[in-house]
Amino acid sequence: MDPNVFFGEKTEAKLYIGNLDMRITEAALIKMFSPYGKIVHEEFLLHTHGRKRGEPRGFAFIQYSSEEEAKLAKEKMHGRLACGRPLVVRLSSEKYLIQEPHNPSGQSGEATKTSHSASSSGQMSRTSKIAAIKNKLKALEGEGFSAKKQKQDDIPCSNNSIDHPSVQR
Incomplete structure (x- = not known):
């Protein structure tokens, strides 16, 4: 190769x-x-x-x-x-x-920043991770995300074989 x-x-x-x-x-x-x-x-x-x-x-x-x-x-x-x-x-x-959370008050808190050393090493602080997760959840809610619909699309894990739903058998 x-x-x-x-x-x-x-x-x-x-x-x-x-x-x-x-x-x-x-x-x-x-x-x-x-x-x-x-x-x-x-x-x-x-x-x-x-x-x-x-x-x-x-x-x-x-x-x-x-x-x-x-x-x-x-x-x-x-x-x-x-x-x-x-x-x-x-x-x-x-x-x-990582998208910074929208902060209408203009204050920049710890959750909206990542330290220079953390970002350069590829690691994120715990508060940054939490902020990123919250932002993702807000974005998903804004898109009309349905957890029930998403569950139907789950590729199951059973006996180490994963079936692809789009493949016709």
Whole structure:
């Protein structure tokens, strides 16, 4: 396999998949994402040392053969429930940005800021995480999010096999 396909100029076709349930296997992940295009490479990350060695880390990367396929998979799978957890799917070239909460009073509290050291290391403070979750919930409520409807779209976890609802058998 050409290393430039995964690490070079084709990174716009590479997806980050996060918030994976520990029951989701590498095969199940490929099965979930294969209906959207040709997967040319995948990286299912495991802990390499310590007490959790060999266990899934909760995220993976999938490389499609084209940017269009990656964007379609992102559109269809982001926020989709898998084993009861919403998947986080984004192009690996996208940076994760936390929206600051709308603060009509103009005050900037601790919950609206992240420390420089936390953001540079990729870590977030507890208050920042809580603020981000609250913002996401408000945005979902504003979009008319229905938890009941979302539950119907859950990709179930059973016997380490995950059926893709859009695939006809």
